[in-house]
Amino acid sequence: MRILLIGAGGVGDAIAKIAARRDFFELCVVADFDPARAERTVAAIAERTGVESARRFIAAQIDASDADAVTALAREHGATHVMNAVEPSFVPTVFAGAFAAGADYLDMAMSLSAPHPTDPYAQTGVMLGEQQFAAHDEWESSGRLALVGMGVEPGLSDVFARYACDELFDTVDELGTRDGANLVVRDESGNEIFAPSFSIWTTIEECLNPPVIWESGRGWFTTPPFSEPEVFDFPDGIGEVECVNVEHEEVLLMPRWLDAQRVTFKYGLGAEFIGVLKTLHTLGLDSTAPIRVRSADGPVSVAPRDVVAAALPDPAGIGPIMTGKTCAGMYVTGTKDGAPRAVYLYHVSDNEWTMREYGTQCVVWQTALGPVVALELLAAGTWAGAGVLGPEAFAAGPFLDLMARPEADGGFGQPWGLREETPATT
Amino acid sequence: MRILLIGAGGVGDAIAKIAARRDFFELCVVADFDPARAERTVAAIAERTGVESARRFIAAQIDASDADAVTALAREHGATHVMNAVEPSFVPTVFAGAFAAGADYLDMAMSLSAPHPTDPYAQTGVMLGEQQFAAHDEWESSGRLALVGMGVEPGLSDVFARYACDELFDTVDELGTRDGANLVVRDESGNEIFAPSFSIWTTIEECLNPPVIWESGRGWFTTPPFSEPEVFDFPDGIGEVECVNVEHEEVLLMPRWLDAQRVTFKYGLGAEFIGVLKTLHTLGLDSTAPIRVRSADGPVSVAPRDVVAAALPDPAGIGPIMTGKTCAGMYVTGTKDGAPRAVYLYHVSDNEWTMREYGTQCVVWQTALGPVVALELLAAGTWAGAGVLGPEAFAAGPFLDLMARPEADGGFGQPWGLREETPATT
Numbered sequence: 001m002r003i004l005l006i007g008a009g010g011v012g013d014a015i016a017k018i019a020a021r022r023d024f025f026e027l028c029v030v031a032d033f034d035p036a037r038a039e040r041t042v043a044a045i046a047e048r049t050g051v052e053s054a055r056r057f058i059a060a061q062i063d064a065s066d067a068d069a070v071t072a073l074a075r076e077h078g079a080t081h082v083m084n085a086v087e088p089s090f091v092p093t094v095f096a097g098a099f100a101a102g103a104d105y106l107d108m109a110m111s112l113s114a115p116h117p118t119d120p121y122a123q124t125g126v127m128l129g130e131q132q133f134a135a136h137d138e139w140e141s142s143g144r145l146a147l148v149g150m151g152v153e154p155g156l157s158d159v160f161a162r163y164a165c166d167e168l169f170d171t172v173d174e175l176g177t178r179d180g181a182n183l184v185v186r187d188e189s190g191n192e193i194f195a196p197s198f199s200i201w202t203t204i205e206e207c208l209n210p211p212v213i214w215e216s217g218r219g220w221f222t223t224p225p226f227s228e229p230e231v232f233d234f235p236d237g238i239g240e241v242e243c244v245n246v247e248h249e250e251v252l253l254m255p256r257w258l259d260a261q262r263v264t265f266k267y268g269l270g271a272e273f274i275g276v277l278k279t280l281h282t283l284g285l286d287s288t289a290p291i292r293v294r295s296a297d298g299p300v301s302v303a304p305r306d307v308v309a310a311a312l313p314d315p316a317g318i319g320p321i322m323t324g325k326t327c328a329g330m331y332v333t334g335t336k337d338g339a340p341r342a343v344y345l346y347h348v349s350d351n352e353w354t355m356r357e358y359g360t361q362c363v364v365w366q367t368a369l370g371p372v373v374a375l376e377l378l379a380a381g382t383w384a385g386a387g388v389l390g391p392e393a394f395a396a397g398p399f400l401d402l403m404a405r406p407e408a409d410g411g412f413g414q415p416w417g418l419r420e421e422t423p424a425t426t
Numbered sequence: 427m428r429i430l431l432i433g434a435g436g437v438g439d440a441i442a443k444i445a446a447r448r449d450f451f452e453l454c455v456v457a458d459f460d461p462a463r464a465e466r467t468v469a470a471i472a473e474r475t476g477v478e479s480a481r482r483f484i485a486a487q488i489d490a491s492d493a494d495a496v497t498a499l500a501r502e503h504g505a506t507h508v509m510n511a512v513e514p515s516f517v518p519t520v521f522a523g524a525f526a527a528g529a530d531y532l533d534m535a536m537s538l539s540a541p542h543p544t545d546p547y548a549q550t551g552v553m554l555g556e557q558q559f560a561a562h563d564e565w566e567s568s569g570r571l572a573l574v575g576m577g578v579e580p581g582l583s584d585v586f587a588r589y590a591c592d593e594l595f596d597t598v599d600e601l602g603t604r605d606g607a608n609l610v611v612r613d614e615s616g617n618e619i620f621a622p623s624f625s626i627w628t629t630i631e632e633c634l635n636p637p638v639i640w641e642s643g644r645g646w647f648t649t650p651p652f653s654e655p656e657v658f659d660f661p662d663g664i665g666e667v668e669c670v671n672v673e674h675e676e677v678l679l680m681p682r683w684l685d686a687q688r689v690t691f692k693y694g695l696g697a698e699f700i701g702v703l704k705t706l707h708t709l710g711l712d713s714t715a716p717i718r719v720r721s722a723d724g725p726v727s728v729a730p731r732d733v734v735a736a737a738l739p740d741p742a743g744i745g746p747i748m749t750g751k752t753c754a755g756m757y758v759t760g761t762k763d764g765a766p767r768a769v770y771l772y773h774v775s776d777n778e779w780t781m782r783e784y785g786t787q788c789v790v791w792q793t794a795l796g797p798v799v800a801l802e803l804l805a806a807g808t809w810a811g812a813g814v815l816g817p818e819a820f821a822a823g824p825f826l827d828l829m830a831r832p833e834a835d836g837g838f839g840q841p842w843g844l845r846e847e848t849p850a851t852t
Contacts, residue, residue: 194708279705282620284737290721293728293736300726302719307733310719311710 001025001379004079004103006064006094008032009199010316011108011151012085013041014360014368016057020049021407022372024379029077031062044359064090070097079103081378083371087201088112095132095146104144104378106371108151109202110249113209120210121224127212128252132388140387147374147383149390152328152347153179153265154249155370156391156403160330160345160416161250163396165258168343168418172260172334177250178344180234180241180268181326181363183351185318194276195313197322197363204286204305207269207277211245214255214263222247225281226274230266234327235419236348241268253390260334280308319361325350326363333423340423347403347416373403373412427451427805430505430529432490432520434458434467435625436742437534437577438511440786440794442467442483446475447833448798450805455503457488470785490516496523505529507804509797513627514538515714521558521572530570530804532797534577535628536675539635546636547650553638554678558814566813573800573809576817578754578773579605579691580675581796582829586756586771586842587676589822591684594769598686598760603676604770606660606667606694607752607789609777611744620702621739623748623789630712630731633695633703637671640681640689648673651707652700656692660753661845662774667694679816686760706734745787751776752789759849766849773829773842799829799838 001024005012008030016030032038038059046054058077063069064086070093074082082098084091084107091111098105110129117125132148139146149155157177165172185195196203210222226244233240248265255263269277280286285308290301329346349366358365374391377383383394391399405411427450431438434456442456458464464485472480484503489495490512496519500508508524510517510533517537524531536555543551558574565572575581583603591598611621622629636648652670659666674691681689695703706712711734716727755772775792784791800817803809809820817825831837 275701276705276709279702280709283702283706283734285711285734287737291733291736293733295726295728295732296716297727300721300728301723302721302726302728302733304733304737306721307717307719307728307730308709308711310717311713311730 001375002027002078002080003083003375004029004031004074004077004081005083005085006031006062006070007085008038008041009085010361010364011367013044013316014358014365015083015085015371016041017045017048017358017360018365018368018372019375020045020053020057022376024376025056027056027058027077029058029060029073029079031060031073033061033063035059035061048359065093067093067097067100070094071100074098074101074103081106081375083375084108087199088205092131095135098146099135099139099142099144102144105146106150106374107148108155108367108371110148110252112205113212113247115210116222121222124212124220124222127220128247128249136388143386145378145385146388147378147391148388149249149253150374151367151370153177154253154391156328156347157250157330158253158391159370159396159399161254161258161332162392162394163400164330164332164343164345165260166396169332169334169336169341172258172332174262174264174331174333175250175254175258175260176263176331176333177248177265177329178232178234178243178268178331179266179328180232180238180243181324182238182241183322183324183326183363185313185322187321193313195315195318195322196273197315197318197326197361199309199315200312201305201309204277204280204308206246206248207267208281208286209247211247211265212251213245214251216261220251226278228266232266232268232331234268235344235346235417236325236327238325238327238348242270242274243268244274254392257390257392316361316364319351319355319359322351322361326366328366331421342421342423344419344421345416346419347414369403369412369414373399376402427801428453428504428506429509429801430455430457430500430503430507431509431511432457432488432496433511434464435511436740436787436790437793439467439470439742440784440791441509441511441797443471443474443784443786444791444794444798445801446471446479446483448802450802451482453482453484453503455484455486455499455505457486457499459487459489461485461487474785491519493519493523493526496520497526500524500527500529507532507801509801510534513625514631518557521561524572525561525565525568525570528570531572532576532800533574534581534793534797536574536678538631539673541636542648547648550638550646550648553646554673554675562814569812571804571811572814573804574814574816575675575679576800577793577796579603580679581817582754582773583676583756584679584817585796585822585825587680587684587758588818588820589826590756590758590769590771591686592822595758595760595762595767598684598758600688600690600757600759601676601680601684601686602689602757602759603674603691603755604658604660604669604694604757605692605754606658606664606669607750608664608667609748609750609752609789611739611748613747619739621741621744621748622699623741623744623752623787625735625741626738627731627735630703630706630734632672632674633693634707634712635673637673637691638677639671640677642687646677652704654692658692658694658757660694661770661772661843662751662753664751664753664774668696669694670700680818683816683818742787742790745777745781745785748777748787752792754792757847768847768849770845770847771842772845773840795829795838795840799825803828
């Protein structure tokens with residue numbers, strides 16, 4: 001397997017570092033718009049994992065908004081797989097560039113949505129991934145695979161959903177992704193500061209777009225942002241966090257392959273963060289449309305959302321000043337052997353551990369884990385397919401086994417949890 | 427009198443329009459960085475007040491950050507008075523430019539403060555206007571006047587304070603400016619929108635800087651932002667508004683000329699607006715230090731605060747979609763004839779009236795009123811002085827009389843109110 005990894009931001013960097021400990025591939029080209037960033041990743045691998053492993057990594061420059069550049073770089077290195085680790089706004093060009101190069105494709109976020117023009121908080125407009133699913137036949141007939149939404153959420157959450165449907169339930173009512181954390185970032189003086197652990201650009205996109213829900217018989221529909229608040233009790237000491245509906249790929253992926261009455265995604269944003277997002281929206285600072293702003297060099301055009309992202313600490317850099325854990329998981333309700341059942345399948349990532357082991361903060365590290373596990377399953381032929389497919393299109397058992405098995409036994413040493421819940425009385 | 431008015435934003439535009447109805451001056455050069463803005467003001471005067479009055483107005487271009495340009499333009503037109511109506515960040519250059527040109531000077535906001543480097547929420551650093559007061563001797567020995575802080579707040583509030591000290595009290599405990607409004611802005615669909623009625627740039631500066639308070643025997647000191655919240659009941663149907671301490675020029679001006687135990691400024695921001703300001707601060711979006719931001723034209727440097735200002739509706743343009751009133755006033759406590767007394771002296775500006783009469787929204791109109799009254803008093807020689815002086819250095823009676831007298835009798839037709847309050851039991 002020869003991988004072209006596009007994007008050496010937080011997640012791309014972590015993918016390379018996790019992959020560096022594995023031997024399923026012969027080459028990984030780490031490409032970024034900023035070549036220094038790609039070189040930093042390769043240098044860090046040499047330092048942590050050793051020169052032998054780092055020899056398989058090459059740093060390169062790329063403009064991910066240029067499909068031809070993606071094709072050219074993939075061809076130059078004979079890439080068999082293009083791993084997309086840039087912002088979702090670049091999905092169309094990386095996706096098309098990989099196809100033109102004859103490479104398989106993986107991503108962790110799908111092509112962006114556009115709200116319904118007149119009824120945004122009830123009806124879907126352009127849906128997440130719609131652009132990519134439209135190319136399914138083309139990919140399938142070429143015998144090529146685009147494995148989309150293969151991060152942690154979407155990604156591991158979809159694997160959990162498939163596992164629940166196959167192994168734990170006879171009938172499924174709800175497949176509900178539930179994500180929460182107890183992360184705290186402090187400045188040098190020990191004061192808590194506002195520093196989101198994931199790209200604020202993507203977080204705004206997710207949280208202010210109308211949340212999408214799927215129901216059997218009704219299909220996909222939307223609600224106003226921050227709908228259906230619920231306090232979810234996360235495991236491993238994280239505790240209760242307020243979760244709200246958020247637009248997310250799982251809701252678009254799972255109904256295509258799995259049988260459930262309802263599919264939802266709720267994000268444990270917490271009250272403070274919800275307040276921040278609402279204020280950004282009120283002030284128009286979530287907008288991606290450039291506005292004219294004065295500057296020392298005369299008027300310039302910038303998108304307010306890009307300014308918000310630039311004003312905050314780089315999420316990839318906050319690891320050393322962050323404490324706490326993040327939990328990704330799937331809450332499933334339904335029946336087994338005629339009795340109601342509810343389980344929460346989850347994976348917890350502890351920042352202290354990811355910083356020590358990989359020099360990477362836990363949220364981006366957890367996002368990066370799934371793609372490497374998937375790539376290894378694809379390299380081994382354990383997972384195989386053609387077309388535009390989600391993680392739930394593949395058998396979940398091998399993924400969860402490889403992920404959980406100790407490193408000493410050839411796995412990734414990342415156990416996952418199953419918490420049996422008290423089902424609501426029906 | 428020959429006036430060089432620098433700045434044709436909301437307040438500058440309103441100053442020109444109010445002056446257009448008066449005959450105390452022979453020339454008013456309206457200068458702006460954007461010459462089209464200055465021309466728009468002059469054209470609006472021709473339309474509303476008539477060609478005869480408009481003949482006294484000339485539009486010009488100016489860079490207010492360039493003191494030499496201010497001097498040159500003042501000299502070119504033989505300006506006797508430079509009226510500064512640009513943002514307070516340009517005070518130093520306009521102030522210096524006017525002095526070099528041999529003109530008198532007026533402004534409505536003073537040179538900016540800088541927080542105490544180690545103890546910002548208890549001790550003052552560089553104080554508002556400090557830079558200007560340092561030039562007092564120079565102005566005085568040249569026999570020239572810089573009348574600083576001569577808008578509505580500071581400005582009319584200081585006139586009220588002088589009036590209270592001279593006429594209404596024997597001893598004064600507190601001189602407390604209290605500003606509040608019930609303004610609402612709605613979009614085309616009638617939904618309330620977030621649209622501050624005054625420059626958000628200045629509002630952030632005022633509200634996030636450590637509030638300054640003056641106490642007899644202690645002098646000036648600061649507190650954390652939004653300190654000492656108090657619900658104040660504003661007159662004329664505005665009602666109760668939550669007010670908090672805010673850094674403002676009155677606190678720096680009044681103790682220099684008036685005798686009181688305590689001088690404060692509280693702004694009726696309301697809970698929503700306080701929340702917005704806190705969030706902007708949390709996210710670093712209040713910062714005036716340029717940051718690098720990506721753009722379609724490559725990376726650019728912009729100050730986050732400039733982006734926030736650019737993303738919001740222009741305060742000068744929201745008049746037609748705004749309703750409500752704004753109240754500027756001075757709450758004074760003390761004794762008269764041995765008995766405790768408390769009064770609130772105030773002026774209310776109604777948006778419906780200012781829009782109809784001047785095509786200008788009420789907050790900027792109210793700010794613009796004071797400077798024109800003062801200029802007229804200076805032109806008549808009723809007010810005269812040398813040095814860097816605040817409005818409270820001059821007799822208040824003539825100002826309040828001229829302001830309140832009906833237009834038919836040569837006044838500005840703007841009555842003010844005196845509300846006798848119940849003094850707190852001592």
